[in-house]
Amino acid sequence: MAVRLAIYAFSLFLILGPISSLVIWSFAEKWFWPHTLPQQWGFLYWAKVFDGKMLHSLTLSFGIAFLVTLISILLCLPLSYLIARYRIPAKSVLLLIFLLPQAFPQLPVFTNAMVLMYKWDLVGTLTGVTLIHLVGALVFSVWTMVSVFQHISASLEEAAVNLGASRLRTFFTITLPMAVPGIIASSLLVFLYSLDEFTGSLLIGAPFITTMPVFMYNSAMGYEMQTASVTGLLLMLPGIVLLLLMQRFMKSEYMAAFGRG
Template sequence: MIANVERKQAPPRVSGTSGSIGRMVVRFVIYAFSLFLILGPISSLVIWSFAEKWFWPHTLPQQWGLLYWSRVFDGKMLHSLSLSFGIAFLVTLISIVLCLPLSYLIARYKIPGKSILLLIFLLPQAFPQLPVFTNAMVLMYKWDLVGTLTGVTLIHLVGALVFSVWTMVSVFQNISVSLEEAAVNLGASRLQTFFTVTLPLALPGIIASSLLVFLYSLDEFTGSLLIGAPFLTTMPVFMYNSAMGYEMQTASVTGLLLMLPGIILLLLMQRFMKSEYMAAFGRV
C-alpha cells in the first residue's frame, strides 16, 4: 500500500518534453537560417529595384519610387523579355518534337550502344560551358549563324536536349509495357497504342520535361552572350550588361522579372513531376 502511494507521488519525467523542445529549437534555427540564405539576396534585389537614391553610409535608400521600373518597361528590356520567352518557347517545342520519338525508342527497344548514345547527349553538360560554346561559336561563324535567331536557338538546344532526352526516357521507362501489349492484343496498331495509351500516361512527365527545358532556355546566359550579343539581347544578357555598367536598379528589376517566371514554372513542374520518374532517371 505504501509502495503504491510512493509510486503515485513520484515526480513526472520531463526528459522527453525537454528533448522535444530542444529538437523544435534546432529545427527553428535551421529553418530561420535557410530563409535568411534564400530571402536575403532576394530582399536586396527588391530594395535596389525601388531605390531612386541610395548613397553610403545610409543603411536604406534615401528616396523610394518606381522610377527605374518605368524606365525598364519603357526601354529595351521589354524587347529582351519578349525575345527570351519567344526563344524559350521555340526551344521547348523543337525539343519535344525531336526527343519524344527518340526517347520512346531508347526506352522501349534494345538499341546497340544505348548507353553510349545517352552519354553523348550528356557530354555538353560534362564540361564547362564556356569552351563548349566557344567551339560552337567557331562553327557558327563559318555558317553565318552568329547574331541570328537560328544561331541562338541552336546553342540553347545544345543543353536543352540533355534535359529533354534524359527526363523523357525515364518517363517512358516508368510506363508498364504490359499496357501497350494489352492494347496490341485487342487489335490496336503500334501507332494507335502510342497515341491512345502511352502518350496520355506520359503526358505529366512530358509537361514537366518541357517546363525544365523552358526554364533552362529562359535563364541561359553564356551561349546567348557569345552567339546572340549584341544583335540579340536576351534577358540574362540584358541583366549582365546592366550590372557591368553599375546600373544596380535596372539589374535588380531585370533579375526580379527573370526570377518570377522561374518560381511559377518550378511550382508547376513540382506538380507534374512524379517520384517514379526520378527513380527511373538515368536507368538504361
C-alpha cells in the same frame, strides 16, 4: 528544437537575403554611402525598364524559350520512346553522348560552337541562339522523357497490340496520354533552362540578340544596379511559377527511373 529553428532561419536567410537585396535595389531611387537603406524610394527604374529595351528582351527571351521547348519535344519524344522501349546497341553510350555538353564547363563548349557558327554565319542571329540553347535543352529533354516512358508499363501496350491495335495507334491512344504529365514537366524544365541561359546567349547572340539574362548582365556591368535588379526580379517570377507547375506534374516515380538504362 533550437538547432532545427536555427537551421530553418539560416536557410531562409540564404534564400531571402539575395532576393530582399534585389527588391530594395529595384525601388531605390537614391542610395548613397553610408546610408543603410535608400534615401528615396519609388518606381522610377521600373518605369524606365518597361519604357526601354527590356520589354523587347523579355519578349525575345520568352519567344526563344518557347521555340526551343517545341523543337525539343518534337525531336526527343520519338527518340526517348525508342530508347526506353527497344534494345538499342550501346544505349548507355547514346545517353552519355547527350549528357556530354553538361559534363564539361559551358564556356569552352560554347566557344567551340561559336567558332563553327561563325563559319555558317549564325552568330548574332535568332537561329544561332536557338541552336546553342538546344545544346543544353536536349540533355534535359531526353533524359527526362526516357525516364517517363520507362515508368509506363510495357504490358499495357502489349495488351493493346494483342487486341488488334497497331503500334502507332497504341502509342497515340495509350502511351502518349499516360506520358503527358511527364512531358509537361520536361517541357517546363527545358523552358526554364532556355529562359535563364546566359553564356551561349552572350557568345552567340551578341550584339544583335539581347535576351533577358544578357540585358541584366549589361546593366550590372554598367553598375546600373536598379535596372539589373528589376530585370532579375522579372526573370525570377516566371521561374517560380513554372517550378511550382513542374512540381505538380513531375512524379516521384519518374525521378526514380531517371537515368535508368
